Every structure is written in C-alpha cells, then in structure tokens.
Amino acid sequence: MTSPSTSSPSPHALPQERRVVTAIPGPKSQELAARKQKYVANGVGNVLPIYVKRACGGVVEDVDGNSLIDFGSGIAVTSVGNSAEAVVRRASAQLADFTHTCFMVTPYEGYVEVAEQLAELTPGDHDKKSALFNSGAEAVENAVKIARSYTKRQAVVVFDHGYHGRTNLTMALTSKNMPYKHSFGPFAPEVYRVPVAYPYRWLTGPENCAEEAAAQAIDQISKQVGAENVAAIIIEPLLGEGGFIEPANGFLPRIAEFAKDNGIVFVADEIQSGFCRTGQWFACEDEGVVPDLITTAKGIAGGLPLAAVTGRAEMMDAAHAGGLGGTYGGNPVACAAALGAIETMRELDLNSRAKRIEEVMKPRLHKLAEQYQVIGDVRGRGAMIAIELVKPGTKDPSPEATAAVAKACHENGLLVLTTGTYGNVVRFLPPLVIGEDLLNEGLDILENALASVG
Template sequence: MKNKEGKTIGSINIVTAIPGPKAKALLAKKLQHVPKGPFNTVETFVAKAEGALITDVDGNTFIDFAGAIGTLNVGHRPTRVVQALTEQVNQYLHTCFHVMMYEPYIQLAEMLNEITPGEHEKKTFFLSSGAEAVENAIKLARKYTGRKGIISFERGFHGRTYMAMSLTSKVKPYKYEFGPFAPETYKWSFPYYFYSSLTPLELDNRLLKQFERFFLSEVPPEEIAAIIMEPVQGEGGFVIPSAYFVQQVKAICEKYQILFIADEIQTGFGRTGKMFAIDHFGVVPDIITMSKSLGAGIPISAVTGKAEIMDAANPGEIGGTYGGSPLGCVAALEVIKMIKEQDLLKRSLEIGNAFKQTFTGLQNQCKQIGEVRQLGAMCAIEFIKDPVTKEPNKELVTDILAKAQQKGLILMSAGLYGNIIRLLTPLVITDEQLLEGFTVLAKTILDCCRGT
C-alpha cells in the first residue's frame, strides 16, 4: 500500500511483477524437473516467512491469507516452535517409534486425549499426513465394527490416497481418470442452504429422510462401519451445516451402532473459534482425525478415538515409519500451548467478526457476491453471476485471485465450481496486517466486479 506521497506503507511490498526475474528462472527449472501435476497457487518461490508474511526470492513481501491451506494457524516460523525444533534436532532426529520409542510421542498423545471432545477414555496414535489419518480411521472403524461400508458427504474432501480419494466428492482435479476406487464407499447429501429454496430446517429434514431411505434402497445400516464428516466443509467451500443436522446424523449413527468420524484436518486447532469445529455442534465423535495446523508446518497427523475402538487393532496392524516423528511431536506440543496461552481461540473469533463486518457490507456494492459466511476465522465469499439464478462465477474468482496476488495478497479458491474465495489467515496476524489484507481484497473485488 502507498500513502499520498507514494511511499510504501504497511507490510506488503511488491517490487517486481509476479513472478519476478529470479522466480522466472526457478520456474523454468521446475518445468524441466517437476511434473505438471502438482498445482501452485502463486507463481513465485519463498525466501523467508514470518507470522502472516512471506517474502519471495525477488524481495516481494506478501500477506498470507492462505496459510498453507490451513496449516499455519500459529503462523510461519513461530519462535517457540523453532526453539523446540532446534533443541530436538540437537538430541535426535528419528528413531522410528516402532523401533525405539521417545517421550514426545507419549506427551502429545496424552495432550490430545485431554483436549479432544468427550470425557470418555481415549487413545491416540500418529502418522505423517491427513490422508493417512483418514485411511487409518477407516481401518480402525472396520476392524472394530466388523463392517465394511463407509459413508462420506457430497463436496467433502478427505485426501488423495485411494481410500481418502474414494471418500472425496469432487471429481476434477482429484479423481478424474484415477479409478477404480475403493469399494463399499457411499455419498450422502450435505446441506447447502444458500442454494436451497427451503428453510434450513426444511432442507435438513428432507436430507435426513433421504438418509433413512438410503438404508432401504442402497445398503442396510448393519453393513455401515462409519460416517465421516467435515464439521465445516473445507475444499467444498466452507459450507457450514446446522447444529441440528450434525446432531441428527450422530443420532442415526447411534441408532444403528455406526461410528461417527469427525475429519478436523482443516477445521481443527482454533480455526473456527473453538479448538475443534465439532464443538460448535454439540456432538462428540467416536474418532477424530487431525493434521495441518497441528504441526505448524512440520508433517504430522493424529487419530484420536474411544479407547476400545483404538485398541481394536493388534500390534503391527497400524502405524508407519515416519508416523509421529520427534520433530512433529515437539512442534505440535508447542502449537497447542501457543493456542492456549495466546488465546488464539478468541483471536479467531475477532478475525471472523472483522471479516464479516468488512465483506457483508460489500454485498451492496457488488451483486456478484452471493454469500459471505464464516465460523470463527474460517471465512468464505461465494461469487455468482446473477442473484436470481445464483449461477456460480468461477471466472470472477480467478480474476480476483490473480489481481490480488499482483497486489501482494495470497488467496485460494474453493468449492465444487471454484467460485468461492476462502480465507485461512494465520491466527497470529496483526490487526494492521489484517486490515491491510482486507483493504486489498475489498478493492480488488470491487474493481473486478465493475470490470476495471
């Protein structure tokens, strides 16, 4: 941003086009040595990151509203996490928990058993990625129940490995031409109130009746091991169900002795204003999967569940060479302490309120804004072509993201149609940085809506 004298103020500092010359040279090497499959939101390369800021190899500084797709609730390179990692590196890097155990693994398991929803006895084990957590939650559900069927939801995203991909709803780019997929997986409809002519309660009840019919027409409940749900859909567009809907799905689970798995990989660790999003809905899951912001950028994932479910697997049946690495464990311990000691749950609510105040008012100036929604700092803006037809407007979102990037703001899209801008701002972002980012985004939206 620049003041009246043309001097740069604030945190953003763009000194070249994006990509700059050094980034272009690296992009040429990437084209030569890396397959085209991995997607990149920003066509430049990081040199340094701190808090909510990223500086690239050409000296451009951005405000990060993507947070490594929700991985950085405590920000880039938090001091206490870096210190804990440094101390751990000086002791040992990796022994593999299956060979020689280490205390941080036990400490983190104990902490997650304490802070995850429910007062029942719990147990936890660790893996390296969110998809691995989902895979192992399914393995445990099948082992414990003796059943095979798994139900997920339309627009849900659960990962890119084959079971996780089978549970994921969006075909392109995640599933197209990668089949066949895992059998005994089924999809249920998830409420999307914005596109419905019914009231939320009417839509909920209609879907719930469909679920009961599903057990008559598709597969009996006695063959379903688990239902897996993101309490707020992530890649699906930050779609928020009612508490009634989630509670009734849990009631169906209890009625038929089906396990309820909460996928908190994107929603967990303060993103929604509570430690876990499921806490907003008055439901206690049987199993919960975690990753992303658990490790502040260090790969680690976790599966926590009722002790009797977790003990269904015999020794050697679950695990992995790098699961719960010492570095991931010590990072996660510090992340949880930061969230508590810095009151980042409150900060998440503050970010969400500021977002709502800023962008709800913008709807009056831009008819292409269909809905502004958030739960804590899990924030989204849905764009449409027309308020009557509500036809999704992916082209406008693409334009906004590209122009905001050139102005120094990193954003990501979401949704089945790619017509939603999602914000995953680090919760440690300063008020000044938040305002600066909101200002850039608001101006970019208005300019693009007006065709300038």
C-alpha cells in the first residue's frame, strides 16, 4: 500500500511516501519491544512501539520497512523535519570541532549566537537576555527562579489544563494527574491554580468565556493568594497537553495586563507552541501579548535537546552569577542545530507553511465534524490542530473513541498523538515541511478511522 509524494526531498531524504508492508508494529519492532521490556523501566512508555530506523521530511521509516506519515513531529520537536539539511550540516561541523566544554567553564560563540537570535525573534522591542538549558521543564523551573529572584516573592499562579513538565516543581505546576503526577508527590509548595478560558467547555458559552474566566482567575488570585505575593503567572498561549485549548480571545491580554499592574512576571510557556508552529514565531503574538519571560524548547533545535528562558534584561539579570546554568545547558552541538533550525525556518518561511497546513486541515476537519457526531470540537492554529471526541449528542469526553481512532490511524500508516485532560483529544503536529499530498492522505486515513468507530 504505497502512495508517492510530490514534495521535494532534501539530499538526506527518504522517499516521501506512506508504505505499509507488515502489521504495525512489525516483527522486528516486536523483537525490539521484548528487549525494551527486559531492560527499560516500565515507566517509560511508547505511543506506538514501532522502532525507527530513519526519518525525514514528513515520514518515519521503521526497522520493518514501513514508512508512516508523521503527524506528531516527536511532539512538536522536528518542526523543520527530521534530518533537516541545515541542522545536520551545522551540527556535524560542530561535532568535528568539539562536543562539549561546559559554557560555564569555557564559553563558545554558538551559545551567544543562539541568545542573539532569541532576542531578535521573541516578541517585544525591549532589551532581552537568555539562558539556555536542556529541556522544557528545566526552562520553566528556571523561569520561576528568575521571577522569584526579581520580585522577591514566592507564589506562582498557573491554569487549569496547563502542562509545564515532569520535575518536582513543574509537576506541581502541571494540571493533569495521570500519567504525569500520580504517586510522585509531595510537590513543591506555593503553587496556585486558576480557571482558563476553555471556550468549548465554558458553562455559560464561548461568547462569555474570556471575560468570565479572566474575572474568576483574577478574583481567585486577589483573594486567595494576594497579588502582592505572586512572583509569576505562567500560561501556555495555546495549551498543549491539556488538549490544544485556545484561550478565548481577550483572556491572555487581560491576564497579562493584571500581571503588569501588580508587578507580577508574566511568563509565556511556548515550549510546544513556539517556533512557527502556530503560523507565528510564537503563539502569544496572535493577540499582541508581549511576555516578560518566554520559555522555549521542542522545535528550537530540530531534534537536539535545547531549551531557553528569554526575557527582559533586568529580570534575567536578577539572579546572582552562578545561580543559573547546568553542565549541559546550551551544549555546542545543540546550539549549532538550533542555528540550523532557525536558518531553515527563515529560508523556507515556515510560518507561512504552518498557515497553509491550517488552510488544508481545518476545512476537512470541520466537514468531518458535520459527518461524525463523535467530533465535538475542532480547534488550534497553524500546524497545531486538534479534534475533541465526545459521546455523540453530548459533551461527555470519549477517551475510548479517541484511543480507537488513534489505533486505526497507526495500523494504516499514520502516526498521530492523543492528549487532553480527559484523554479525548487527537492532536495533529505535522512537520512544517510536509508535502500537501501526504497531509491529505493522512486526513483520508483519519476519515477512515472515524468511520470505523462510527
């Protein structure tokens, strides 16, 4: 079962086609899964236990010779495609020079150049500085450290359905219990959770959502915490693990205004939504919100581990010398990869590519929603799109249908991810370089999967 793509491959590319030649997972993947079961901790799970041999552009090839259409991008990491030419070229050159010195011991230009790029790309024309880390959770945790150091306050406010990581502090910030927090407590103190403007599930309807949710959040902060005690308000401008929730228009600006009026550091967690994913460099730009600090990771380095906190220079400088950093933070090979990823984003205008992906996907998904009552909502921006599945005729979440749809997609050569606080959201994060033929073929497979579950 094969269908060729018309997209232009890079010099390192695999054929841009779906190819299913065995059951999925195939026999070689099953052999590797048995080895994993023996040697890898059970807590490290897999969405789809195919073992990858190569990946490029919009496809992932497994050890059995199957080639799957990629609607996951390693959870929004390989936005420039796997094995992007500029990422490979720059990272390979850096590997040949040196792999590590520790920036805190003997620094190097790549780290500084990444910080310069972040100062240019992130919202706002104020003076900015950055600190580089290894993961999104590390970035969020260090944003809290910076905010507390700057404000001399302790409380941190986050939102329902938010996800910020798996460290002890970021588990406290994260909303969802299973699988992220269950049995891992106690968690860090001085964390407070308030409502987010979730239009599909707002009780009085989406038209009232922004105003009412902002009023409730601000009231809770003021009465239960005290604005004068809050160091930081942290929010994903487009919520990721919570279900690709787009806060109702007007909510983010109102929360940012409240933070500014009360001397609170406003932190935009753009780890999943950043770097062209939503059709802007950063999702907060859609409503003109300029955060004080912005956390990034995932799409920043084309698949290599790198993260950053970027923000107002006076805030970033609040932490004492030696207070920020880490042995591997801003590794030179990861920095080189980031510069290659940013080069690719600029040269291919991946913001426009993301918008085009939305233009292709959204109308088809809305048409499917008219046909299949199991789809309760279609939402998202750019190449960060989702459908929320419910029991037909209600808004009751249907994680069973969600799992069945994902399974049917996987069996037919389409890699999709599920998400959401209620486990009932199928999310689509295709590489921004994917060909439109693969994109449409993936949607055909999704349509068949929906038909198979009714």
